[in-house]
Amino acid sequence: LRLADAQRRQSQIMLQGISDAVLITDGFDELLLANPAAATLFSFDLAAATKKPITMLLADKCGGNGGGPRLAADISDMRQNHARTNRRTAEYQLHSDGKLRTFSVSLSCVIDNSDQFAGVVAMLHDRTREDEISKMKTDFVSHVSHELRTPLSSIKAYAELLVDGEAQDDKTRSEFYHIIQAEADRLSRLIDNILNISRIESGMTRVHKKPVALNGLLKQVLEVAMPSARDKQITLVDQVSPVFFSVDADRDMIYQAALNLVSNAIKYTPAGGTVRVSLAAEDATNELLILVSDTGVGIPAEAMKHLFEKFYRVEQNKNMAKGSGLGLNLTQQIVEFIHKGRMIVSSEVGKGSTFGFAL
Numbered sequence: 001l002r003l004a005d006a007q008r009r010q011s012q013i014m015l016q017g018i019s020d021a022v023l024i025t026d027g028f029d030e031l032l033l034a035n036p037a038a039a040t041l042f043s044f045d046l047a048a049a050t051k052k053p054i055t056m057l058l059a060d061k062c063g064g065n066g067g068g069p070r071l072a073a074d075i076s077d078m079r080q081n082h083a084r085t086n087r088r089t090a091e092y093q094l095h096s097d098g099k100l101r102t103f104s105v106s107l108s109c110v111i112d113n114s115d116q117f118a119g120v121v122a123m124l125h126d127r128t129r130e131d132e133i134s135k136m137k138t139d140f141v142s143h144v145s146h147e148l149r150t151p152l153s154s155i156k157a158y159a160e161l162l163v164d165g166e167a168q169d170d171k172t173r174s175e176f177y178h179i180i181q182a183e184a185d186r187l188s189r190l191i192d193n194i195l196n197i198s199r200i201e202s203g204m205t206r207v208h209k210k211p212v213a214l215n216g217l218l219k220q221v222l223e224v225a226m227p228s229a230r231d232k233q234i235t236l237v238d239q240v241s242p243v244f245f246s247v248d249a250d251r252d253m254i255y256q257a258a259l260n261l262v263s264n265a266i267k268y269t270p271a272g273g274t275v276r277v278s279l280a281a282e283d284a285t286n287e288l289l290i291l292v293s294d295t296g297v298g299i300p301a302e303a304m305k306h307l308f309e310k311f312y313r314v315e316q317n318k319n320m321a322k323g324s325g326l327g328l329n330l331t332q333q334i335v336e337f338i339h340k341g342r343m344i345v346s347s348e349v350g351k352g353s354t355f356g357f358a359l
């Protein structure tokens with residue numbers, strides 16, 4: 001008896017360690033064993049559940065979408081038809097943690113040493129996250145191909161026009177060359193962004209952190225952004241504090257992050273507007289704040305939570321400038337993942353936006 005008891009306790013311990021939900025029923029569709037994951041999923045009391053009919057334990061649990069009763073019916077069906085089949089798999093949608101989740105369910109019949117039916121084992125594996133990741137990967141690939149196709153198509157089209165001699169005069173030819181050059185630049189920026197993001201995400205980026213003078217870095221960003229601001233008649237205001245501020249950072253990456261924000265501010269501000277770049281210290285939090293404020297179109301409230309998603313572009317602002325929707329994702333990765341800083345965003349439609357980061 002002691003041996004049997006020890007063996008039983010051992011199998012219970014093993015069952016408890018399984019993260020998937022496991023239910024084992026006997027020849028009367030009553031619960032023999034279950035693990036805490038199953039008790040949580042179907043919200044029953046594990047200690048009081050043994051020998052209770054499975055139909056009762058699974059009665060309309062999981063948000064009442066019929067998942068529990070369906071499983072109880074499948075277990076019962078499995079017992080009745082064990083002579084024909086001893087393994088079955090299915091997919092269930094069950095409410096858990098406040099959302100509908102997808103479970104891979106496998107049902108197996110247990111046959112004892114004397115070839116007698118002993119029970120049914122039901123195992124439920126939550127594959128919601130795996131499904132989400134696989135969908136994200138598919139979406140990413142289709143987005144990338146789509147984004148690459150746009151500049152490539154125009155390069156191809158203009159090259160064909162030139163080859164076919166459609167550009168009659170030097171002026172038209174020069175215009176076509178410039179378009180091809182600009183689209184090729186866009187293509188290479190896009191590929192750089194994709195590679196940078198995936199390098200950061202896979203942890204393969206080499207980060208060279210050393211003290212960086214943010215004042216000088218921002219001056220350089222302002223200088224580089226000046227021509228495009230001037231082209232759009234946008235006033236670029238330098239509000240970088242004269243106090244010397246230094247921070248431990250990867251200079252190239254922070255430069256890229258700041259430049260992304262400034263070029264976005266210019267892109268999404270109509271002609272005649274103003275873009276201010278500031279650098280200040282926040283003593284209370286011991287942070288340095290880099291802020292880029294514009295008097296641009298602003299961002300609708302419902303778009304705010306998607307801004308940092310890959311390839312996301314605000315529908316209403318798409319026509320203002322070309323873009324891929326990767327800039328802010330890369331900036332966020334640089335600031336939050338590489339430098340453990342935080343992004344700052346606020347915006348009002350029609351008034352303007354402030355993007356920035358704290359290090």
Ligand code: ADP
Binds near residue numbers: 297313322
């Ligand atoms: P994009 O290449 O489209 O500029 P980003 O990831 O840099 O991609 O930005 C994502 C979207 O956020 C942009 O398409 C734009 O709609 C919006 N956005 C970014 N910065 C601003 C800004 N300063 N003002 C208004 N909208 C902005």
